[in-house]
Amino acid sequence: MHLKRRAIVLASALAATFAAVEPAEVHPHVFAEARLEVILTPDHQSVKSLRHVWRFDELFSSTVLMEFDKNSDLKLDANELKDVADTVHASLADYNxxxxxxxxxxxxxxxxxxxxxANFENDQLIILFESEPKKPIKLAGKIDIGVYDPTFYTAIDFTEDANMHVDGLPANCTSKVIRPDADEAIAENQKTLTDAFFNDPTGTDMSKIFATKLELNCQPEG
Incomplete structure (x- = not known):
């Protein structure tokens, strides 16, 4: 497989590629530091959109630079960065x-x-995007928002709680960052975890139980 696809697909095709040529290894190969901003509707009653920023590790970033630097000037110009962004966009579509x-x-x-x-700063690839729920999420009950790779290939980490935030929550809502303990997460979800998960977690969608999440809890006003 061409190195460009191996470098940029992050999880989907990468997991399939390596599974075909070597035993499955359940640990990340690509690392990124993340920021997440939750944007509320103007009336502050619903979640309107999510703004994501991912800063990738220097090793992975250097691979991307090597593959997308078409004019070999050791930097990525606007067209090359668009090529990176378009490739990532297409690659992650199947993984929400x-x-x-x-x-x-x-x-x-x-x-x-x-x-x-896509941007390239201090030898690191940065990916930015904003997404919206199909319908605004009413601030009611428990809302969890986070980032995870279902194939375990990419580790996207919020290094500080402040990197997950929402401004303007109404008085009846609280927010906190949840960082699950792996052993506790497995114990709490024992009934729903199948043999398939333990034999090959990359073939399931259960890695979400280990994801760092911003938890919003909103009680009825009264």
Whole structure:
């Protein structure tokens, strides 16, 4: 497989590629630091959109630079960055762009972002995009928002709680960052985890139980 596809697909094709040539390894190969901003509707009663920023590790970034630097000037110009962004956009479409969004434990349908932006700063690839739920998410009950890779190939980490935030929550809502303990997450979900998960977690969608999440809890006003 061409190195460009191996470098940029992040999880979907990469997992399939390596599974075909070597035993499955359940640990990340690509690392990124993330920021997530939750944008509310003007009336502050619903979640309107999610703004994501991912900053990738230098090793992965250098591979991307090597493959997309078509004029070999050791930098990525506007057209080359657009090529990166378009490739990532297409590659992550089948994985909901690594987004986890639930209301009271039920998945929320998200509209695919129309495009992604790519930048290259301090030898690191940066991906930015904004996505919206198909319908604004009313601030009621428990809302969990996070990022995870269902194939375990990419580790996207929020290094500080402040990197997940929402401004303007109404008084009846609270927010906190949840960082699950892996052993506790497995124990709490033992009944729903199948043998398939333990034999090959990359073939399931259960990696979401390990994801760092911003949890919003909203009580009825009264």
């Amino acid at each position: 762009y690594f987004q986890l969004v639930t209301v009271d434990g039920k998945d929320v349908p998200m509209t695919p972002p129309p495009h992604l932006m």
